[in-house]
Amino acid sequence: MSKVRVLVGTRKGAFILTSDGKRERWEVSGPHFAGWEIYHMKGSPADPNRLFASQSSGWFGQVIQRSSDGGKTWEAPGGGVTVSPGGMPKGESNKFVYDSSPETGRPLTTHQWYDGTQHPWEFKRVWHLEPSLDDPDTVYAGVEDAALFRSTDGGQTWQELAGLRGHGTGPKWQPGAGGMCLHTILLDPSNPQRMYIAISAAGAFRSDDGGKTWKPINRGLKSQYLPDPNAEVGFCVHRIAIHRSRPDVLFMQLHGGVLRTDNAGDLWKDISGGLPSDFGFPIDVHAHEPNTIYVVPINAEAGRCPPEGKLRVYRSRTGGNEWEPLTNGLPQRDCYVNVLRDAMAVDSLDSCGVYFGTTGGQVYASADAGDNWAPIVRDLPAVLSVEVQTLP
Numbered sequence: 001m002s003k004v005r006v007l008v009g010t011r012k013g014a015f016i017l018t019s020d021g022k023r024e025r026w027e028v029s030g031p032h033f034a035g036w037e038i039y040h041m042k043g044s045p046a047d048p049n050r051l052f053a054s055q056s057s058g059w060f061g062q063v064i065q066r067s068s069d070g071g072k073t074w075e076a077p078g079g080g081v082t083v084s085p086g087g088m089p090k091g092e093s094n095k096f097v098y099d100s101s102p103e104t105g106r107p108l109t110t111h112q113w114y115d116g117t118q119h120p121w122e123f124k125r126v127w128h129l130e131p132s133l134d135d136p137d138t139v140y141a142g143v144e145d146a147a148l149f150r151s152t153d154g155g156q157t158w159q160e161l162a163g164l165r166g167h168g169t170g171p172k173w174q175p176g177a178g179g180m181c182l183h184t185i186l187l188d189p190s191n192p193q194r195m196y197i198a199i200s201a202a203g204a205f206r207s208d209d210g211g212k213t214w215k216p217i218n219r220g221l222k223s224q225y226l227p228d229p230n231a232e233v234g235f236c237v238h239r240i241a242i243h244r245s246r247p248d249v250l251f252m253q254l255h256g257g258v259l260r261t262d263n264a265g266d267l268w269k270d271i272s273g274g275l276p277s278d279f280g281f282p283i284d285v286h287a288h289e290p291n292t293i294y295v296v297p298i299n300a301e302a303g304r305c306p307p308e309g310k311l312r313v314y315r316s317r318t319g320g321n322e323w324e325p326l327t328n329g330l331p332q333r334d335c336y337v338n339v340l341r342d343a344m345a346v347d348s349l350d351s352c353g354v355y356f357g358t359t360g361g362q363v364y365a366s367a368d369a370g371d372n373w374a375p376i377v378r379d380l381p382a383v384l385s386v387e388v389q390t391l392p
Contacts, residue, residue, distance in 0.1 A: 003391040004347050005070065006355055007051065008363055009038035012381035014053055016071045023353055023367040026376045032074065033065065040128050040342055040385045043070075047136035048389050052155060054126040054141075062096065062125050064141075064155045077155040096123045096143055099162035108165050111145065112174035121145045121165075128342065130185035133192075142182030146173060146199040148211065161211040164197065169216060169233045176200035176236045176255070183341055184237070189244040196250065196265065201236035204252070206265050217265030221254060238281045239341045243290035251293050251320070253283040253341075258295055260320050271320025276307045282344035286369060287352040291319040294346075294354060294370060296339040305336040313356070315370050329373030330364065337362070342385035349390055357383025 006017040006026075013031025032038075037056045044050040051067040053074070065074045078095060098121055113119035124144045132138035137154040147165055149158040173180060181200055188194035195211060198204045203218040221235045236255035243249065252259040252268065257278050259268040272278035279300035286292035293316050298304050306312065310333065313326040337358035347353040354370050357363045361380040366373045 002349055004349070004353065005043070005048075005389040005391055006345075006363065006365075006376070007041040007043065007071070007385075007387040007389070008357055008380065008383060009041045009053070009342075009385035010357075010361070010381040010383050011037055014038040014041050014071075015377070015380060017363065017376050021349055023349075023365060026365075028377055029071065032071065036060075037125075038384065039125060040387075042129050042131060042387045043389045044131040044136040044139075045133050046131070048391055050131070050136040050154075052129045052131060052139050054129055056125040062123075064126065064129075066155050077153075078157065096126070096141070096147075096149055096158055097160075098123065098147060098165075099160040101162075104162040104166070108170035111170055111180065112172055114175060118171060121147070123147075124179065127181045127183045128185055130187065133187055133189060140185050140187075140195075142185050142197065144179045144181040145175075146180045146182040146202060148182055148185070148197055150211070163207070163212050164205065164214045167205070167214045167216075169202070172233050173199065173202035174234070184240050186240060186242050186250075188242075188247045190247050194247070194264075196240060196242070198237040198240050198252075200238065201234060201255075203233045203235040204237050204240060204265055217261075218268075219266065220259065220261075220268035220270075221257070222270075223256065239283050241283045241285045241293065243285045246290045249290065249319075251283050251285065253280050253295060255279065256300065258283065258320065271316070274323040275314055276312075279304075280339075281341040282339055282356065284344045284346055284354070286354075287346050287348040288350075289317065289352075289369075292317045292369070293320065294344065296344070296356065298338055303336065304338055309334050309336060311335040311337065311358075313354070313370055313373075326366075326370040326373070328371065329366075340384055342387075343383050345386050345388040347388045347390045353388070355386050355388055357386045359383065 001021040008015040013034040015030035019026045039054045041053040049070040053065040055063040110118035128142040130140040141149040148161045184198035186196040205214045238253045248264045258272045261268045277297040311330045314323045337360035344356040352369045354366045359382040363376045
C-alpha cells in the first residue's frame with residue numbers, strides 16, 4: 001500500500017507527518033530545527049528521500065538543510081551559520097549572492113521601496129525551494145529580495161539566474177506587506193525549458209529558455225493600487241498552480257482575484273464569481289482532475305481571517321465557473337486563522353488527498369478530495385508551508 005509523507009514548515013521548526021494509504025492514522029516527527037522559521041520544505045520528484053528545507057532566522061541568517069533519508073537525518077550542504085569577525089551572524093550562510101557581472105542579464109542594483117524611492121537589493125531569506133523534476137541534485141530557490149537561484153550540487157553552491165532581475169522592469173518591483181519575495185516556482189513537466197515564477201509585488205513571469213530570459217505574464221490582472229490599468233508589472237500575486245497534464249493552463253490567487261489562463265499566462269481572466277471573498281493566499285489543483293481547483297477565501301482587510309469566522313475551502317470542478325464550499329469537519333464558528341500561500345498541497349493517490357495548514361497550528365487533511373476534513377495535528381506553531389509526497 002502506498003504511503004503519504006506530509007512536510008510541514010512552521011514558525012518554530014519542521015514537522016514530518018506520515019501515514020499509510022488510508023490516511024486515517026498519522027505519525028508525527030519533529031520538531032526538526034526547533035525554534036527556527038522553516039519557510040519551506042519539499043522533496044525531490046526524482047528521489048523521494050531527498051528533501052530540502054529553508055531554515056531561517058532574523059538573528060542567525062539563512063541555512064539550507066538537506067536530507068537523503070526522508071527527513072530522519074539532515075545536513076547543511078553549504079555550511080552552517082556563518083558569523084562576522086565581531087561574532088554576529090551573517091545573512092548569507094549559503095552564499096546567496098546576487099550576480100553583479102554585466103554579461104548575465106544586465107543585473108540591477110535597486111528596486112522600488114514602500115515610499116516610492118529606489119532601494120538596494122538585499123538578501124534576507126529563502127521563501128521557496130523547488131527541486132528539479134528529474135535530477136535530485138538540482139534545486140531552485142526563490143528568495144527575498146526577489147531573485148531566482150539554482151543549485152546543481154545538492155545545495156552546496158548557488159548561482160543566480162540573473163536574467164530575471166535583468167529583464168528591465170526590476171526598478172518597478174516593490175515589496176508587498178510580507179516583503180519582496182519570489183514565492184512560487186513552477187517547472188513545466190512537458191517542456192524542460194519552460195518555467196514560471198511569481199513575485200509579491202511584481203507579478204508573474206515566464207521563461208521559455210531554461211531561465212536565461214523572462215517575460216512578464218500579467219495581462220488581464222487588475223490592481224486598485226496601480227494607477228496604470230495596463231501596467232506590465234507591480235501586481236501582488238499570491239500563488240500560482242499548474243496541473244502536469246495541462247501545463248498551459250494555470251490558476252492564480254491574486255491580491256484581489258482568482259484567475260485562470262489557458263495560454264501559458266499570455267492572458268488571464270477572472271474566475272472569482274461565487275466566492276465569499278476574492279482574497280486569499282493558497283490555490284491548488286486536484287491530482288487527477290485538472291479542472292478541479294481549491295482556494296481558501298479570507299477577508300482582505302478585516303483581520304485577514306475567514307469570512308464570518310467560518311473556515312471553508314472552496315472547490316470548483318469546472319475550472320472556476322462554479323464554486324462550492326467544503327465545510328464538513330472544519331470549524332464553522334469563531335475561527336480566525338489564516339492559510340498562507342505555500343500551506344496547501346495535494347497527494348496523488350487514487351482518491352486525491354488535500355491538505356492545508358493554518359496560522360493557528362492545525363493541519364487539516366481530506367482523503368476524499370475535500371468532501372470531509374479532519375485535523376492531523378492541532379497544536380503546532382503557525383504553519384508556513386505544507387508539501388505532500390506520495391510514496392510507494
